[in-house]
Amino acid sequence: MTVRRAPENPIVTPAMLRPSMPGFHVVGTFNPGAIRHGDETILLLRVAEAPDPQHEGDVAAPHYDAASAQVLVKRWHVDTPGLDTADPRVIVLDGRTWLTSISHFRTARSRDGTHFEISGQPAMSAATELETFGIEDPRITLIDGVYWINYSAVSPHGIATGLASTRDFAAFERHGIILAPPNRDVTIFPERIDGKYIALHRPMPEGIGEHAIWIASSPDLLSWGDHRHVASARAGYWDDAKIGGGAVPLRVNVGGVEGWLAVYHGVSQSPMRYALGALLLDGRDPGRVLGRSRTPILEPEADYERRGFFDGVVFTCGLVEADGVLRVYYGAADGVTAVADLSLDDIAAGLE
Amino acid sequence: MTVRRAPENPIVTPAMLRPSMPGFHVVGTFNPGAIRHGDETILLLRVAEAPDPQHEGDVAAPHYDAASAQVLVKRWHVDTPGLDTADPRVIVLDGRTWLTSISHFRTARSRDGTHFEISGQPAMSAATELETFGIEDPRITLIDGVYWINYSAVSPHGIATGLASTRDFAAFERHGIILAPPNRDVTIFPERIDGKYIALHRPMPEGIGEHAIWIASSPDLLSWGDHRHVASARAGYWDDAKIGGGAVPLRVNVGGVEGWLAVYHGVSQSPMRYALGALLLDGRDPGRVLGRSRTPILEPEADYERRGFFDGVVFTCGLVEADGVLRVYYGAADGVTAVADLSLDDIAAGLE
Numbered sequence: 001m002t003v004r005r006a007p008e009n010p011i012v013t014p015a016m017l018r019p020s021m022p023g024f025h026v027v028g029t030f031n032p033g034a035i036r037h038g039d040e041t042i043l044l045l046r047v048a049e050a051p052d053p054q055h056e057g058d059v060a061a062p063h064y065d066a067a068s069a070q071v072l073v074k075r076w077h078v079d080t081p082g083l084d085t086a087d088p089r090v091i092v093l094d095g096r097t098w099l100t101s102i103s104h105f106r107t108a109r110s111r112d113g114t115h116f117e118i119s120g121q122p123a124m125s126a127a128t129e130l131e132t133f134g135i136e137d138p139r140i141t142l143i144d145g146v147y148w149i150n151y152s153a154v155s156p157h158g159i160a161t162g163l164a165s166t167r168d169f170a171a172f173e174r175h176g177i178i179l180a181p182p183n184r185d186v187t188i189f190p191e192r193i194d195g196k197y198i199a200l201h202r203p204m205p206e207g208i209g210e211h212a213i214w215i216a217s218s219p220d221l222l223s224w225g226d227h228r229h230v231a232s233a234r235a236g237y238w239d240d241a242k243i244g245g246g247a248v249p250l251r252v253n254v255g256g257v258e259g260w261l262a263v264y265h266g267v268s269q270s271p272m273r274y275a276l277g278a279l280l281l282d283g284r285d286p287g288r289v290l291g292r293s294r295t296p297i298l299e300p301e302a303d304y305e306r307r308g309f310f311d312g313v314v315f316t317c318g319l320v321e322a323d324g325v326l327r328v329y330y331g332a333a334d335g336v337t338a339v340a341d342l343s344l345d346d347i348a349a350g351l352e
Numbered sequence: 353m354t355v356r357r358a359p360e361n362p363i364v365t366p367a368m369l370r371p372s373m374p375g376f377h378v379v380g381t382f383n384p385g386a387i388r389h390g391d392e393t394i395l396l397l398r399v400a401e402a403p404d405p406q407h408e409g410d411v412a413a414p415h416y417d418a419a420s421a422q423v424l425v426k427r428w429h430v431d432t433p434g435l436d437t438a439d440p441r442v443i444v445l446d447g448r449t450w451l452t453s454i455s456h457f458r459t460a461r462s463r464d465g466t467h468f469e470i471s472g473q474p475a476m477s478a479a480t481e482l483e484t485f486g487i488e489d490p491r492i493t494l495i496d497g498v499y500w501i502n503y504s505a506v507s508p509h510g511i512a513t514g515l516a517s518t519r520d521f522a523a524f525e526r527h528g529i530i531l532a533p534p535n536r537d538v539t540i541f542p543e544r545i546d547g548k549y550i551a552l553h554r555p556m557p558e559g560i561g562e563h564a565i566w567i568a569s570s571p572d573l574l575s576w577g578d579h580r581h582v583a584s585a586r587a588g589y590w591d592d593a594k595i596g597g598g599a600v601p602l603r604v605n606v607g608g609v610e611g612w613l614a615v616y617h618g619v620s621q622s623p624m625r626y627a628l629g630a631l632l633l634d635g636r637d638p639g640r641v642l643g644r645s646r647t648p649i650l651e652p653e654a655d656y657e658r659r660g661f662f663d664g665v666v667f668t669c670g671l672v673e674a675d676g677v678l679r680v681y682y683g684a685a686d687g688v689t690a691v692a693d694l695s696l697d698d699i700a701a702g703l704e
Contacts (some may be wrong), residue, residue, distance in 0.1 A: 090560075097560045130581065133560070133661045157581045158561025177579040180566055182557035183532060205534035206558040208442075208485070209510025214532055223570050223577035227529040229482065229509045 001297055001346050008112050010304045010336035017047060020104060020122050021071060024049040024062070027101050030331030032108070033138035033149060034247075034318030041320055041331060042169055043108040043116060044116050044123060044138045044149065045337060048101040048309075051075075057167070059083070061098035062092050063133060063319050065127035071102060071126070089310060089334070102126060107169050113320065113327055114339060117185035124164060124172050130155045135162070137326065141188040141248050143197075150199075152184040153177060159202065161186045163221065175222055185213075185244030187262065188221070188301060189286065191251070197221050198286055200230065200262060202244035211242035213264065213279075215287040228287045231264075231279060238275055238296050239266020246276060247319040247328065254348040258283035259290055261347070263297070263328065265315050274313040275299035276328070278347050291351030297342055298328060308333020353649055353698050358466050362656045362688035369399060372456060372474050373423060376401040379453050380661050382683030384460070385490035385501060386599075386670030393672055394521055395460040395468060395676035395681060396475060396490045396501065397689060400453040400661075403427075410433070413443050413450035415485060416478035423454060423478070440661060441686070445457065451506065454478065454486035459521050463670065465679055466691060476516060476524050482507045487514070491669050493600050494542040495549075500573060502551075504536040505529060513538045513553065515573065527574055537565075537596030539614065540573070541638065543603070549573050550638055552582065552614060562575070563594035565631075567639040580639045583616075583631060589647050590627055591618020598628060599671040599680065601638070606700045610635035611642055613699070615649070615680065617667050626665040627651035628680070630699050643703030649694055650680060660685020 014026040028048035031314050035042055051060040051073045059253060061074045076083055076093065084092040091098040104125035108116035126134050132155035141148045149172070153162040158181025166172045182204035189198040196217040201224075212232040216224040221333050233242050249262040260281040267274050278291030299305075300312045316330040324344045332338045366378040380400035387394055403412040403425045413426045419549060428435055428445065433515050436444040443450040456477040460468035478486050484507035493500045498517050501524070505514040510533025518524045518703040534556035548569040553576075556563050564584040568576040601614040612633040619626050629645030652664045668682040676696045684690045 154560065156560070156562070157564060157584075158555060158557035159581065177575065178577050179532065180535060180553065180555045180568070180579040181561050182534070182555065201532065203510060203532045203534065204557070205510035206556075208451075208506065208508070209533050210508070212509060216532070218575050218577075219571060220575075220577075222573075223575035225528065225530050225570075225572075225575035227512065227532040232509075 001295070001350060002343055003298055004341040005302060006064055006339045007336040009302065010109060010113050010332055011114055011339055012043075012045060012067065012116060012337035014335070018120060019049050020047070020125070021049065021288040023052050025052055028335045030082075030334055030337050031137045031315055031317045031328050032331070032337055033140040034320055034329040035140040035142060035147065036320055037147075037169065039111060041110045043110075043111045043318070043337070045106045045108055045118070045139060046103050046136055046138065046331070047106050048103045049124070050101040054199060059085055059091055059100070061100065062102040062133060063098070064102065066129040066132070067207075074098065088268070096156065097290040099133045099200075103136045105135060105138055105151070119245065123169065127174070128153070130157060130160060130177060132156060133164070137184065137317050138329075139187050139245075139248055139330060140191050143190060146183065147189055150178065150186045150188060153249070158182050159184050159204070177223055185246070185265070187245040189249055189260065193284065193286065197310070200249070211244065213243055213245060230281075230287055231289055231292065233266070237266075238299070241267040241269040241272070243267070249281065250321055252280070252344065253314045254280060254291070254351070257290060260286050261344070263316055263319060263326070271312065273300055274315050276314055276330070277318055278351065280351050285290060293347070293350050294352045295350060297347050298330070298340060300333070302332070302338070304336055304338065305332040308335035310334035353647070353702060355650055356693040357654060358691045360466050361654065361690040362684055363466055363691055364395075364397060364460060364468060364470065364689035366687065368470060369398045369403050369458070370472060372399070373401065375404050375425075377404055380687045381458075382686055382689050383489045383667055383669045384681050384683070384689055385492040386672055386681040387492045387494060387499065387504060388672055389499075389521065391463060393462045393465045395462075395670070395689070396492060396521075397458045397460055397470070398455045398488055398490065398683070399458050399474070400455045402453040411437055411443055411452070413452065414454040415450070416454065416483060418484070426450065448508065455488045457487060457490055457503070475521065477625060479526070480505070480561040481507060483514070484508060489536065489669050491539050491600055493542050495542060500540055502530065502538045502540060507698050508555060510534050511536050511556070529575055530574060537598070537617070539597040539600045539613065541601055545577060545636065545638065551576065552597040552601070563596065565595055565597060582639055583641055583644065585618070589618075589646075590620055591649070593621040593624070594620040595619070598668040601633065602673055603635070604632070604696065606632055606643070607702070609642065612695070615668055615671060615678070618648070623664065625652055626667050628666055628668055628682070630703065632700075632703050633650065645699070645702050646704045649699050649702065650682070650692060652685070654684070655689070656688055656690065657684040660687035662686035669691055
């Protein structure tokens with residue numbers, strides 16, 4: 001597997017962005033949706049912001065307050081009894097979970113695919129009660145001239161999947177919650193099959209169930225049904241803990257087989273690590289898995305992937321394909337955005 | 353709150369049913385869907401069966417095997433290291449959860465609403481990989497001459513909601529999974545609103561999120577979208593741990609207010625107890641809560657409700673209304689079926 005990471009990596013870092021609100025600083029800019037738009041590559045960056053510290057030893061939880069349409073901050077002293085801050089992404093207290101940052105989306109544009117001009121303003125920010133803890137991990141699918149963006153809508157009610165659309169990446173329209181919590185890592189296919197829209201999604205049952213990849217279909221992109229299980233974590237492999245969708249699937253022909261290539265993320269149990277692999281799905285019935293990466297196609301190796309806000313993560317929400325090369329944009333260590341070129345032939349050779 | 357439990361309670365018990373398979377015994381017959389059909393009341397009973405013991409000290413997990421289309425049984429000795437049998441409903445081993453029984457549906461018919469003739473044969477049994485651990489808790493909604501039945505489809509992939517239909521309670525047709533796991537306690541409204549089908553549902557996120565009641569709409573009953581949060585557990589009340597849908601909502605006029613009455617279940621933290629209450633929902637916009645029971649409308653008090661397969665449970669999947677009386681069919685202690693008459697006026701008076 002030949003992976004060509006851009007020498008410029010990481011190509012977007014928090015230092016390149018001004019915060020969107022006073023009293024906040026940017027802690028991460030990662031997991032971008034990616035798509036070609038005219039002669040540009042557009043990224044929709046997830047930008048995570050944390051409240052500036054006020055007192056030594058404070059921890060803070062930003063949250064969008066729908067009543068006042070403002071982001072408020074709840075603060076505790078780190079020694080508060082029962083306060084759990086073991087995971088840098090969350091604060092747990094009295095059985096309730098808060099996030100340490102709140103994310104919005106910002107557009108970035110490039111002609112060469114590596115050097116991006118980043119907007120100073122949010123493209124979309126938390127705007128509803130179901131986005132109290134922010135919006136995360138956008139995926140972009142172009143269908144009939146409209147760019148459909150699905151994303152994680154995070155709130156005390158759970159992590160659900162919201163849908164928005166744009167024609168120009170300037171004006172965005174929301175279309176509500178398309179998948180109830182807990183469900184994220186949704187990728188909508190760029191073509192209808194038998195007249196129906198198709199998406200991979202990742203429910204997150206606990207107890208009975210597992211974090212696995214499912215497929216659903218829709219008559220209108222808004223309502224989804226006919227949910228089927230597609231693929232689970234694999235014992236003895238690099239993706240033995242959990243898996244979920246990554247980039248929007250693309251049509252491929254692999255060794256004469258018409259199919260869909262879906263780059264997904266897999267998490268290993270021990271050590272906990274997020275890596276990327278590929279699923280080859282049947283061209284007519286994409287709920288059928290024809291092949292799956294034996295080993296990761298991209299895994300945390302570079303320093304910016306191994307150490308960051310959350311160590312040992314490569315996580316993609318989008319790629320751009322040209323001439324058999326997949327240009328994969330990805331979040332590294334939950335902090336920065338990087339890009340790597342992968343050969344489709346190499347990926348195909350690694351399927352089993 | 354006047355509750356008139358039938359003197360015949362429990363009206364259906366395991367002793368009244370023959371098992372559907374050799375080597376099994378009936379451990380529960382509870383949580384029936386209920387509806388009027390001609391001059392009869394029809395119940396669709398959940399019937400839980402457990403494998404007969406083979407050796408002293410064995411525990412057994414029945415499961416439908418889609419490849420052989422048979423129910424198989426996995427057995428362990430109770431002393432197996434790591435085996436967790438604290439909850440009588442499940443067996444947990446190596447992070448995997450199994451059920452101790454497998455449920456199917458059986459019809460029961462009555463002219464007086466209390467004495468039922470129970471079919472000797474299953475109406476529906478586990479038949480797909482997503483029903484490996486059985487089918488549970490049917491709710492029946494009549495729309496345009498078709499009885500739509502939603503139910504929990506339980507498998508190692510999670511607890512999802514499946515849909516089936518019948519016109520005669522003899523032949524049943526499956527329509528796939530309408531809500532991805534973890535999601536159960538779905539009630540489909542008997543009328544369209546603004547041309548759309550409506551349902552309450554109960555996602556089960558862990559960590560970020562809560563077990564709460566949501567609403568969704570659908571163009572075709574198969575695909576669901578526009579998910580919104582409706583109601584959560586309430587600290588300081590009888591439903592402080594979690595809540596979920598119960599019986600199919602019915603149109604009511606309460607003090608001149610046109611609305612939907614939804615009998616739901618609420619669980620208390622300590623002691624853990626399942627009781628029933630009511631939500632009054634806006635007639636045009638049923639995602640809006642107009643009223644909610646201050647105290648339970650039905651709670652475990654009778655002996656068969658307080659002690660059984662799982663103690664301290666009343667749980668409804670269906671009721672039949674006539675002349676201001678709700679005849680609520682319910683599972684008691686996860687073992688038997690009981691019925692009680694509740695006055696709509698009394699329920700209305702207890703809303704706040």
